[in-house]
Amino acid sequence: MAPSRRLQHQGVPTPLDEPSGAKKRKSGASTNGAIKKQRKAGVVPAAKGTLANGKNAANSAGKKSTKGDFKTQQKPFVKPQKKAQLVEDDDEVVSDLSGDALDDSDVGGADLDGAVGGLDILGDDDFDSDADDFANAPSGSDDDVVDSDREVQHGVWSEDEDSDAEEALTAANIAGLSARLDKERAEEEADAEQELRQDALQTNIAAADLDLDDDEEDAKKQSMLAPDLQMLRTRITEAVRVLSNFKELRDPSRSRADYTQAVLKDICAYYGYSPFLAEKLFSLFPAQEALSFFDSNETPRPMVIRTNTLRTHRRDLAHSLINRGVTLEPVGKWSKVGLQIFESQVPLGATPEYLAGHYILQAASSFLPVMALAPQEHERVLDMAAAPGGKTTHMAALMRNTGCVFANDASKDRAKGLIGNIHRLGVKNTIVCNYSALEFPKVMGGFDRVLLDAPCSGTGVIAKDASVKTNKTPDDFLRLPHLQKQLLLAAIDSVDHASKTGGYIVYSTCSVTVEENEQVVQYALNKRPNVKLVPTGLVFGREGFIKYQSKRFHPSLKETRRYYPHAYNVDGFFVAKFKKTAPTAANAVHAQNASAANVSSIPTTNGGVEAKTKSRAAGNRDEDVDSEVEEDGVFGGWDEDEDSKYIERSLKKQIRRKGIDPKATKSKAVQSLAPKKVTEGESSKQADKPEKSGRKMG
Numbered sequence: 001m002a003p004s005r006r007l008q009h010q011g012v013p014t015p016l017d018e019p020s021g022a023k024k025r026k027s028g029a030s031t032n033g034a035i036k037k038q039r040k041a042g043v044v045p046a047a048k049g050t051l052a053n054g055k056n057a058a059n060s061a062g063k064k065s066t067k068g069d070f071k072t073q074q075k076p077f078v079k080p081q082k083k084a085q086l087v088e089d090d091d092e093v094v095s096d097l098s099g100d101a102l103d104d105s106d107v108g109g110a111d112l113d114g115a116v117g118g119l120d121i122l123g124d125d126d127f128d129s130d131a132d133d134f135a136n137a138p139s140g141s142d143d144d145v146v147d148s149d150r151e152v153q154h155g156v157w158s159e160d161e162d163s164d165a166e167e168a169l170t171a172a173n174i175a176g177l178s179a180r181l182d183k184e185r186a187e188e189e190a191d192a193e194q195e196l197r198q199d200a201l202q203t204n205i206a207a208a209d210l211d212l213d214d215d216e217e218d219a220k221k222q223s224m225l226a227p228d229l230q231m232l233r234t235r236i237t238e239a240v241r242v243l244s245n246f247k248e249l250r251d252p253s254r255s256r257a258d259y260t261q262a263v264l265k266d267i268c269a270y271y272g273y274s275p276f277l278a279e280k281l282f283s284l285f286p287a288q289e290a291l292s293f294f295d296s297n298e299t300p301r302p303m304v305i306r307t308n309t310l311r312t313h314r315r316d317l318a319h320s321l322i323n324r325g326v327t328l329e330p331v332g333k334w335s336k337v338g339l340q341i342f343e344s345q346v347p348l349g350a351t352p353e354y355l356a357g358h359y360i361l362q363a364a365s366s367f368l369p370v371m372a373l374a375p376q377e378h379e380r381v382l383d384m385a386a387a388p389g390g391k392t393t394h395m396a397a398l399m400r401n402t403g404c405v406f407a408n409d410a411s412k413d414r415a416k417g418l419i420g421n422i423h424r425l426g427v428k429n430t431i432v433c434n435y436s437a438l439e440f441p442k443v444m445g446g447f448d449r450v451l452l453d454a455p456c457s458g459t460g461v462i463a464k465d466a467s468v469k470t471n472k473t474p475d476d477f478l479r480l481p482h483l484q485k486q487l488l489l490a491a492i493d494s495v496d497h498a499s500k501t502g503g504y505i506v507y508s509t510c511s512v513t514v515e516e517n518e519q520v521v522q523y524a525l526n527k528r529p530n531v532k533l534v535p536t537g538l539v540f541g542r543e544g545f546i547k548y549q550s551k552r553f554h555p556s557l558k559e560t561r562r563y564y565p566h567a568y569n570v571d572g573f574f575v576a577k578f579k580k581t582a583p584t585a586a587n588a589v590h591a592q593n594a595s596a597a598n599v600s601s602i603p604t605t606n607g608g609v610e611a612k613t614k615s616r617a618a619g620n621r622d623e624d625v626d627s628e629v630e631e632d633g634v635f636g637g638w639d640e641d642e643d644s645k646y647i648e649r650s651l652k653k654q655i656r657r658k659g660i661d662p663k664a665t666k667s668k669a670v671q672s673l674a675p676k677k678v679t680e681g682e683s684s685k686q687a688d689k690p691e692k693s694g695r696k697m698g
């Protein structure tokens with residue numbers, strides 16, 4: 001469904017197209033075409049070998065056939081007689097685009113950009129929903145450059161009169177897109193044929209036997225290549241149909257569990273998930289919707305760029321890029337700064353506009369946490385896990401480079417990318433720091449707002465990294481939530497409840513699991529009665545769960561928002577917004593310090609750094625994990641009754657990681673990190689007020 005999806009605005013709920021998957025896999029040839037197309041789009045294929053024929057079903061969602069779908073869905077294109085008249089009133093735009101703002105020195109120079117661009121543009125292995133890989137941005141024909149004349153360039157594009165302007169822009173681009181799709185289709189057919197030949201060779205069918213001009217032969221070969229896919233899809237569709245109307249359609253000899261088990265087995269084979277993850281994700285939705293979710297994970301999301309309003313206006317950026325042969329349109333009415341890219345003749349990470357910091361490549365759903373946080377001018381804001389800086393730089397733009405953003409990340413390597421983006425985008429109100437965020441608010445507190453865009457399993461961005469399908473274990477869904485809970489408490493404790501303008505915390509992940517989202521939020525509500533959930537202010541998104549399997553969450557969890565690829569055509573995401581109403585109690589701070597001491601950050605390929613739970617009893621992590629499960633109870637709890645001996649040991653390890661010999665500095669270093677006994681008054685000072693002697697900034 002790639003092309004039709006790509007024409008949808010992101011964020012606007014779209015009707016589900018359930019049987020779409022069934023349409024997708026009519027033949028081996030279309031499957032091959034789909035695989036090829038996804039490779040072009042830079043999608044990482046899932047692990048091979050999950051299917052009986054040795055092919056990877058995971059990334060072959062039959063996009064080829066959707067070319068036809070796209071055409072039939074579109075109204076016949078009529079070339080616009082008049083050039084688009086665009087009108088814009090950009091709230092977020094900084095009106096003064098002075099020479100200073102565009103000063104080359106702010107751009108950070110080619111070296112820096114070159115060094116950093118990799119993180120932002122060429123993607124990184126880590127999980128970061130912002131770091132799209134546009135190096136493979138498809139290049140197309142020349143004939144789709146639309147309206148490069150001055151009338152369009154000097155038009156004004158109004159957000160408030162959005163529909164006209166958006167339609168005009170869309171129409172202006174659609175001709176090029178249509179032509180390009182035709183060309184792509186022809187190319188894909190050629191590719192598909194080529195791949196069919198290769199696949200046949202791999203499956204030991206003699207190349208000489210292949211006569212692809214012969215229809216009968218062709219059909220025979222195809223059925224030899226992909227019979228299992230067709231069978232699996234049919235079985236999945238049928239089981240889902242029964243599960244959706246179980247009373248009426250069930251075979252009386254089979255229970256719901258029988259059907260579910262069977263369909264999960266087929267889902268694992270068809271899409272390439274581990275049984276564990278397939279079940280976890282399947283259980284989030286009704287059966288039919290789960291299928292849509294799995295299907296949508298096979299389709300790359302549209303490329304999106306965020307206009308840097310510190311440097312330019314969206315309309316100007318759009319026109320510059322259109323003139324370079326980029327086909328684009330506004331991402332949707334919900335954002336004033338996003339542009340959705342359909343096609344580009346130039347690598348989007350190397351345009352002059354990119355190098356001058358006029359935009360950043362950023363997934364649409366990554367806008368949402370910052371929009372929910374809504375940082376205000378002149379505030380003091382903390383971004384706890386900031387690299388590579390998509391959200392930090394968005395915050396700085398909303399704050400119009402006033403106030404101060406502390407952009408922290410535990411990974412030094414990723415912090416380099418963060419610094420690069422800050423320079424390239426002309427951000428001047430930000431200080432970068434490199435702590436484990438668990439150390440806040442000890443490092444610094446008293447913030448008006450804090451964003452915790454937490455390290456997570458990435459189950460919302462499987463379309464970008466199919467390895468998640470197989471590389472997540474049950475242990476990950478204990479360790480990550482453990483870290484997320486501790487980070488969230490640290491975020492809460494770092495906020496000034498008495499802030500005149502703020503007092504807010506936003507928690508977000510690019511994961512859709514309940515363990516990493518509602519359970520973490522519920523944990524924070526349990527541990528910090530001085531916060532409450534408030535509306536995110538986001539205009540779309542599904543309500544968070546207040547009930548999931550045997551778990552029950554506080555009714556205010558309805559204020560949180562879930563984002564799904566199949567529902568909104570954006571990466572899977574979760575956003576919760578808290579308001580802090582009072583200082584954190586002294587005993588809670590003490591407990592937090594003790595608990596945090598038992599979580600250390602270790603580098604991983606997933607989000608850069610993640611938690612390693614320290615043994616709380618006998619140095620055995622499994623025991624520790626088990627005990628957490630017991631303590632978790634309904635909401636996922638945490639026991640602060642820690643053994644000081646182990647806390648101290650953990651603190652020493654922290655000191656060692658900082659390159660200090662704990663023996664040499666024993667008393668001082670350990671004392672400086674160890675939780676202090678404080679009175680209630682002192683505690684609130686410590687948690688809610690900034691420390692004057694902040695360490696290691698910049």
Ligand SMILES: C[S@@+](CC[C@H](N)C(=O)[O-])C[C@H]1O[C@@H](n2cnc3c(N)ncnc32)[C@H](O)[C@@H]1O
Nearest residue numbers: 385388389390391410411436437453607608609
């Ligand atoms: C989802 S990414 C953040 C993406 C970022 N907010 C953005 O918009 O570009 C999660 C980040 O958390 C960082 N991280 C992991 N554990 C951390 C910790 N204990 N303290 C601070 N940062 C941590 C990782 O290095 C990673 O960069």
